[in-house]
Amino acid sequence: MDFAFSEEQEMLRSQARSFVTDRFGAERVAQLAETEAGWDESSWDAMTELGWMGLSIPEEQGGAGFGFLEEAVLFEELGYGLYPGPYFSTVALARRALDGAPEQLKRLASGGSRLTLAWIEGGRAKLLPETGMSTQAQESGDGWTLTGEKHLVPDASAATDVVVVAAGPEGLGLWVARCEDAKIEMDPTMDRTRRLGRIIFDGTPAEQVAGAGDVRSTLERVQMTAYAALALEAVGAGQAAFELAADHVKTREQFGKPIGAYQAVSHQVVDSYIGIELARSLAYWAAWCVAEGDERAPMAAAAAKSFAGEAAVASCERAIQVHGGIGFTYEHPLHRYYKRAQWIDSFDGFGSVQRASVATALLGS
Amino acid sequence: MDFRDAPEEASFRSELRSWLEENLPDGWRELSPSRTRWNADVSREWSKKLYEAGYVGLTWPKEYGGRAAPYTHQAVFLEEMVRAEAPEHIGVIGLGMAGPTIISHGTDEQKNRHLANILSGDEVWCQGFSEPGSGSDLASLRTKAVRDNDHFVVNGQKVWSSFAHIADWCILLVRTDPDAKKHQGITYLLVDMHSDGVDVRPLNQMSGEPEFNEIFFSDVRVPIENVLGEVNAGWGVAMTTLLHERGTLGFALTSRLEVAMNKVVTLARETGAERDPLIRDRIARHWVELQGLKFTNYRALTTLVKTGVPGPEGSIAKLFWSESNQRLTKLALEIMGPRAQLDGDEGIWDGYWQYQQLRSRGNTIEAGTSEVLRNIIAERVLGLPRSR
Ligand SMILES: Cc1cc2nc3c(=O)[nH]c(=O)nc-3n(C[C@H](O)[C@H](O)[C@H](O)COP(=O)(O)OP(=O)(O)OC[C@H]3O[C@@H](n4cnc5c(N)ncnc54)[C@H](O)[C@@H]3O)c2cc1C
Numbered sequence: 124m125d126f127a128f129s130e131e132q133e134m135l136r137s138q139a140r141s142f143v144t145d146r147f148g149a150e151r152v153a154q155l156a157e158t159e160a161g162w163d164e165s166s167w168d169a170m171t172e173l174g175w176m177g178l179s180i181p182e183e184q185g186g187a188g189f190g191f192l193e194e195a196v197l198f199e200e201l202g203y204g205l206y207p208g209p210y211f212s213t214v215a216l217a218r219r220a221l222d223g224a225p226e227q228l229k230r231l232a233s234g235g236s237r238l239t240l241a242w243i244e245g246g247r248a249k250l251l252p253e254t255g256m257s258t259q260a261q262e263s264g265d266g267w268t269l270t271g272e273k274h275l276v277p278d279a280s281a282a283t284d285v286v287v288v289a290a291g292p293e294g295l296g297l298w299v300a301r302c303e304d305a306k307i308e309m310d311p312t313m314d315r316t317r318r319l320g321r322i323i324f325d326g327t328p329a330e331q332v333a334g335a336g337d338v339r340s341t342l343e344r345v346q347m348t349a350y351a352a353l354a355l356e357a358v359g360a361g362q363a364a365f366e367l368a369a370d371h372v373k374t375r376e377q378f379g380k381p382i383g384a385y386q387a388v389s390h391q392v393v394d395s396y397i398g399i400e401l402a403r404s405l406a407y408w409a410a411w412c413v414a415e416g417d418e419r420a421p422m423a424a425a426a427a428k429s430f431a432g433e434a435a436v437a438s439c440e441r442a443i444q445v446h447g448g449i450g451f452t453y454e455h456p457l458h459r460y461y462k463r464a465q466w467i468d469s470f471d472g473f474g475s476v477q478r479a480s481v482a483t484a485l486l487g488s
Numbered sequence: 489m490d491f492r493d494a495p496e497e498a499s500f501r502s503e504l505r506s507w508l509e510e511n512l513p514d515g516w517r518e519l520s521p522s523r524t525r526w527n528a529d530v531s532r533e534w535s536k537k538l539y540e541a542g543y544v545g546l547t548w549p550k551e552y553g554g555r556a557a558p559y560t561h562q563a564v565f566l567e568e569m570v571r572a573e574a575p576e577h578i579g580v581i582g583l584g585m586a587g588p589t590i591i592s593h594g595t596d597e598q599k600n601r602h603l604a605n606i607l608s609g610d611e612v613w614c615q616g617f618s619e620p621g622s623g624s625d626l627a628s629l630r631t632k633a634v635r636d637n638d639h640f641v642v643n644g645q646k647v648w649s650s651f652a653h654i655a656d657w658c659i660l661l662v663r664t665d666p667d668a669k670k671h672q673g674i675t676y677l678l679v680d681m682h683s684d685g686v687d688v689r690p691l692n693q694m695s696g697e698p699e700f701n702e703i704f705f706s707d708v709r710v711p712i713e714n715v716l717g718e719v720n721a722g723w724g725v726a727m728t729t730l731l732h733e734r735g736t737l738g739f740a741l742t743s744r745l746e747v748a749m750n751k752v753v754t755l756a757r758e759t760g761a762e763r764d765p766l767i768r769d770r771i772a773r774h775w776v777e778l779q780g781l782k783f784t785n786y787r788a789l790t791t792l793v794k795t796g797v798p799g800p801e802g803s804i805a806k807l808f809w810s811e812s813n814q815r816l817t818k819l820a821l822e823i824m825g826p827r828a829q830l831d832g833d834e835g836i837w838d839g840y841w842q843y844q845q846l847r848s849r850g851n852t853i854e855a856g857t858s859e860v861l862r863n864i865i866a867e868r869v870l871g872l873p874r875s876r
Contacts, residue, residue, distance in 0.1 A: 124490065124491065124492070124494065124497060124560045124564075124786065124790075125489055125490045125494075125790060126489060126491070126783065126786045126790040127489060127752055127787070127791070127794065128489055129489070132489075167601060183538070192489060200790055256595075293790045324698050337631060354872045364571060368870065369870050369871075370771075372872060373871070373872060373873065380873070381872075381873045383866070383873045383874070384872070384873040384874065384875050386859070386862070386863065386866075386875050389862070389863070389866040389872045389875065390859075390862045390866065392866065392870060392872065393862045393866050393870065394862075395863045396804075396865065396869070396870060397804050397807070397808055397865075400801050400804055401780030401781060401784055401804070401808070402780065403784075403787075404779075404781075404782075404783035404784040404786070404787055404801075405776070405779060405780045405783065406839065407489065407783070407787075408779065408783050411489050411490070411491050412491070417491075423779075426775070426776040426779060427684035429776060430622060430776050430777070430780060475769055478768075478769050478772035478773055478776065479765075479768065479769070479772070480762070481772040481775060481776060482768035482769065482772040485753060485771060485772065486753065486756065486757070486762045486771065487762070
């Protein structure tokens with residue numbers, strides 16, 4: 124039993140920490156959040172150069188041949204820095220559907236593509252669809268075309284390619300298409316560092332990456348990886364909000380004392396610390412289970428996502444409270460952590476949805 | 489990172505598992521839950537058996553009856569005890585507090601005299617720290633000890649002392665220098681509870697059970713060689729005890745919570761509450777919390793193994809456990825609905841949960857109140873300004 128990251132993984136962590144503090148510090152993120160694009164495309168090249176895109180991609184496809192534990196370190200740190208860019212949608216969502224598409228993995232590892240996943244459409248929001256989809260895939264020549272409209276697609280405008288859940292002649296499947304061949308409309312999103320959009324396909328050429336036989340298992344893998352990644356991001360964002368709170372209450376004085384001397388204040392900060400530490404433990408457990416393909420991975424990932432999402436939201440709310448008026452302003456960075464934490468919490472249903480699947484594992488359905 | 493057992497951990501686990509299989513007290517598995525509640529006779533006999541098989545004091549030095557095994561073996565041990573729902577060792581305070589403090593601060597004679605006896609359950613210990621006027625502000629304690637040649641003569645009163653009514657020895661904090669600053673005039677004594685002048689009076693807890701006691705000391709003579717650490721330097725020694733009380737013990741308590749969690753799942757099945765979506769959500773929430781607590785303990789343990797000092801996460805163990813246990817036991821009552829009011833033989837599971845729920849209210853008071861523990865985390869772990 125060993126519950127710590129390796130030295131190499133810790134080195135990766137410090138590399139990622141300097142990336143999000145030196146190159147994409149809070150002020151830069153605040154600026155980017157107000158731009159039309161919402162992110163800085165050059166960051167993708169920088170991350171590719173650091174070798175981050177291919178971390179879990181096999182060496183034959185130009186990757187580093189590591190696994191999810193290395194990516195886990197990045198998710199936590201990028202969450203800490205609220206990195207705005209399609210890393211989550213690429214690595215946690217789309218990449219998990221591409222194991223059978225080596226050419227796609229090659230492009231990704233070389234920095235040639237940025238991806239997202241489109242699964243939601245009118246009336247259907249679950250990542251694991253129970254029935255058919257109105258988005259259709261049709262055979263055309265030696266390829267496929269997609270027709271339909273997908274909603275709430277993460278980082279839709281930042282992606283170059285999109286993996287789509289659609290109904291084909293044999294049932295549900297997954298196809299990958301170029302975003303430039305579809306129409307993209309971004310929607311106003313609370314978290315301006317991770318926006319949602321609509322993608323409209325109208326005879327858009329596509330390549331099939333999973334058929335009726337393996338769509339379910341692929342989406343299950345996508346789901347548990349996304350849950351684990353979001354739990355790690357939540358730990359990062361929740362930690363950042365907790366640190367802002369702890370620093371503030373040490374220096375802000377009222378009634379002649381630092382406000383952190385009042386227990387009504389300090390105990391809130393302690394509760395954030397506890398929540399984030401428990402979330403961290405769950406997130407690391409989930410990350411390890413996903414990396415190892417442990418049989419408990421789906422349950423661990425659902426557990427971690429439900430707890431960490433809520434812990435991060437609570438950490439932000441307490442941080443806002445102990446900051447007083449300043450924490451309530453748009454100027455102050457806290458609201459961005461708060462919005463990200465809520466984005467995470469809401470993903471594929473709030474915490475109660477993941478707890479329902481934990482309950483099924485414990486109690487049967 | 490590897491959440492699996494290393495090969496030697498796995499072999500320790502399987503050896504222990506089969507040992508438990510063969511050695512659990514006769515008929516233990518068939519007992520109703522309330523009958524498996526703490527019982528001094530069962531616990532004493534069981535402690536001896538565990539000790540003889542070498543499963544007590546796994547991490548303690550070999551020369552004092554331990555195994556000098558890595559801390560991870562202790563984690564495996566606790567997990568397997570949960571799995572088997574085995575009885576508990578009689579010496580909670582000896583194993584969790586007195587023993588580790590003696591290991592850190594004791595003379596060779598003290599170690600030889602006590603440690604093996606703590607492991608075997610031959611010496612049961614109690615803790616005489618709290619007094620009527622000194623609870624959270626422990627350092628204000630007034631029980632006094634005056635030097636008389638090669639003895640200290642102790643006079644005063646302690647209160648809330650768990651298991652004092654069955655204890656052979658007591659870790660006792662006394663004031664030996666009334667003129668020094670309050671933290672500097674305290675001495676830590678090892679006191680024979682069978683000495684003349686020791687008077688133990690049981691106090692009923694809100695469940696009706698007498699688990700803790702008042703202890704009155706009148707002219708109790710304690711030999712000078714029973715001072716643990718230096719005279720007037722008892723506060724530092726007491727800190728070691730409290731660290732173990734809230735850390736090491738918190739670890740063991742988490743494994744008890746796991747037993748309770750499994751029992752709640754069984755209860756929900758038996759009562760049909762497993763179909764209620766609200767109950768399902770709360771059971772899942774507890775299960776998730778419990779995994780979070782368990783792996784947080786394990787992370788602190790990894791830091792301990794690598795650096796010799798437990799990680800700061802360890803400070804969470806007792807605090808979060810106590811509050812979680814209160815919520816969990818209350819959930820058990822809710823699962824029973826109005827019948828939750830029936831206690832004893834009339835109750836579902838013979839009053840097991842009624843007792844557990846009431847007992848859990850003590851969890852946030854004993855071993856440092858939740859308020860005090862939050863102060864400690866705020867000040868020592870997070871570096872916030874002092875609240876006093
Ligand atoms: C079941 C049980 C078993 C016990 N076993 C033992 C034992 O074996 N040996 C032993 O020595 N003692 C034992 N105790 C005693 C226990 O350690 C004390 O009860 C505890 O330290 C609190 O002290 P007190 O009861 O005097 O309460 P007080 O210290 O008077 O506290 C009352 C309330 O005030 C709050 N408070 C006090 N100071 C502060 C502060 N600075 N900031 C914020 N809030 C504060 C407390 O949190 C609490 O809510 C046991 C207690 C219980 C309930």
